[in-house]
Structure formats: C-alpha cells, structure tokens
Amino acid sequence: MTVRRIEGELPVAFRYTPGVGNTAFFEALRDRGTFLGSRCADCGVTYLPARIFCERCLAGLVPDTECGPEGTVESWTVARQDVDGRPLDPPVTFALVRLDGADTVLLHRLLGTADIGGRVRAVLRPERTASILDLQGFEPV
C-alpha cells in the first residue's frame, strides 16, 4: 500500500438566528448596559438570557426581569490551551456566574481571581454591538 492517507476539509459557513429572547437580551445589553431575563412565575425560575418559553413547564414567557450586574461565582476553570490545543499565554480563566436575580448562569471570562461563592461584577465594553462579547467578563467585587 502506498497511499495511506487522503486529507479533506469542510469549508462551510452558517448564519445563526439568535431569536426573540436572545435579541431582547442583547439589545438591553447594548443600549442600556443591563441584563434582561425572563421569569416563569409558575416555576419560580428566572432565565438569563431572556427566553420566550419555560423549559420546565413550556409556558410562554416575556423578557421582563432585569438581573445583575453583580453576581456569584458558581464554578471556574483555567484554559491553558485554545480550541486547537495550542498553548494560551497567558491562560484564560472561565467562570460560571449566577447574576443576582437569575436562577441560571452565564459562562464568560473571569477577570481576576474568585472562588466558588465569590462576588463578582460584570465588566462591559464601552462600544457594544449586541453580542455576548459586549460583556468583557466578570471582575471580583
């Protein structure tokens, strides 16, 4: 056998529709610098980002509940490599943060050091484009 490997790749592209709930969240973040969620009163759960349905009871929801901008660290880890396995220098710390008023978490960068239970505050970019990257990350309070 002389040919042992045939290489191939998949150059495809997609567009993703954030939807009504995420768009309300992103526009509040961009325009007012606030975190908009939605509350299911029946389940007693506030989802952040906002959703137009409750995953527990499937009721319709509206974006109606502001959360944060402070919150609590639920977990954290350190990434020393990127998605391609290449070394990250310096490493990046990622955290799960539950903003005050929310029952769900946001995954984002932790700008500093905080352990589980530690209090943090959202850091926004001055120029915002309605994206999850309008948030720079969370810094310890």
Add this chain to the structure above:
Amino acid sequence: MSPRIGVTGVGWSGFTPTTAGRSYKELMFEAASAAYLDAGLDPRTDVDSFVCASEDLEEGTSIFDEYVPDQLGAVQRPVQTVASDGLFAVATALMLIRSGAANVVAVEAHSKASDILTPGRVDAFALDPVLNRPLGVPALALAGLEMRRYLHASGRTVEQCADVATRNRDQARSNRRASFADVDGDDAPLFDPLTTHQAARSADGCVVIVLASEDRTDGRPTVWMDGIGWSQDAPSVESRDWSRAVAAERAAATAFAQADVGPADIDTAEVDDTFAYKQLQHLDALGLAELDPASVNRSGGAIGEGYLHEANGLARTLAAVEQLRAGDGRAAVVQSWRGVPSTSAAVAVLRMDR
C-alpha cells in the same frame, strides 16, 4: 413481564490509539464478523434490522448513515442510524424487538478518532453559537467547570478522582482491549481541577452487539438485556444542573424499574469515566456510590480502554456481557454519557440467570 431480549453475540475490533491502514468500514466488518460468529448466525438472512450510532462531523462525511450497510451485511435490508451514543442504539434495537418489528437486531458503533485532525474544532462546534462559541472556549473547559462544581456540591476530593483514574488503569491490566493501562499518570492541569491523568484518551475501535428475542436464543445460556432508559438534562450551559448527572439519574430509574431490580442487586457496573470525576458522579446517579470499587469498571473503563466516541456505551456493554458470561456476578449495570458539552445519558441493566 414481556418476553426477554438476549445479547446473543458480541464482537469488536481496534481499541488502539490508531488503526493505521484500516478504514472505518474494515473495522466495522471485523467487529461485525466476530459478533455474527459469536451469535452463530448469517447476517444476510438471520438479522432482521440493523441500528448504528454515529455523528457526521466525527466521521467527516455528511449523511454518514448512508455509508454503513455494506460492511455489516445490511445492503438492501432495514438499517438506521441514531445520532447518539451506541447505548441509545441498543434502546432502539430493544424497541424494534419488543414491538415485534424484528426478532434479531445488530447494533454497531465505532470510533476512527485518529482520523479527526481538528477534534477541538469539532467539539467547539457543539457549543451554542450565539452565547458560548464566540468566547473561544474549548468544549473541554466545561469538564473543568463541572468537576469543580461537582466536588464542591458532593464533598468529594481531587484525590478521590485521582484514585479512580489510577484504579481504572490498574484494572485495565488484565483486559486485552485496554491500550492505556500503562499510560503514565500525568498530573499536568488540563482544565483545572481536571488533569490529563484523569481524562480518557481517544482511541479507534468498533463494537457490534447482536440482540434477539427470547424465542431466538434457542435455550442457550444468555445475558439478558432486562431494562434500558435514556434521558437528557437541560442542554444549555446556562440552565443545566452543574452538580448532578440528572440525565443518568432519570435513565437509571427507568432501567431499574423495567428490570425490576435496584442498586443493591447489582454485582458489577461499567459506567462512563470519560473523566474520573464523571465515574463518581455517575455512580452517585445510579445509587451505586457504595458499590465495591473493585466491581466498578473492571475493564478499566474508557480511561483504560480509550475514549471511543459514539462506541463508548457499547464498549461498556461489551465488558459487562463478558463479565456476566464469565460468572463475575449475575446482574450488571451499564451507563453511558455523550461527553462534553452534552447532558445525555443512557443506562441498561443486564442479567445472567444461574
């Protein structure tokens, strides 16, 4: 109780870090041939239906289910693919048999992970494209996040997780399929607190399992598949339970109820150990936290045998079938998880009467 369903044949190939020169079709052919020989049947006439498990992106081919019939003996036969772990394909096979649509079903799953040149990209593409993917976060980071939260909530320690990894490698020494028994324990952090030592490494391989209705087992000593369940937690990173393996809890409740057994009846368990902490979390979910560690992943698990992607659940099932056939217990539980970033799990209960 409805008629039982037996595991009448098992076969495998690979279980090595690479399978250079052999294609996935050839790995499947080898495993299928062994399973049909074990079951003593001709797949072209005796198998009523075929169920595979695969993910297109891991195969590098769209509509991959079109590529499975020829090497299984399934050309011009009923064949389907489940986009999930192989244990979910077993569940589909059980439904085919219980419904009367088939009497004998072959189930297949494989990994040709050594052919995936950018595995981190495949995994990252599974993250939510709106909320998570823009962060450039590797999917494996979710394991570090979950492990820290699990340790915090359960009171278990990093040392206990390291012990799981060490024990699984030790137990793998007596398993001829285990390529990773002697892989050195590397305490370098992967995604803190997860270390390389505590993570299964990718391997190539294929497993085929033949299932048959009770009247097709011809009265031979048979391992019975008496219960199976599957479930999924909230998939989103934002709303999933970060402390417990909720899907495994739900799947176990279903499988135990079907088989009319409880955790106290289980003699041997083959559970997902993609990461050492997941083994502990999954045992918690199955109500098996008190099971003798020597009876958990006697095969060495994925840490010992390698991470076989969609074939992980069938690898655990294969190990359990071999143990029951060898007389190492009468009741086994098998559990699988689809890996990061998923929240899906399946559980099966197997028994051998004596």
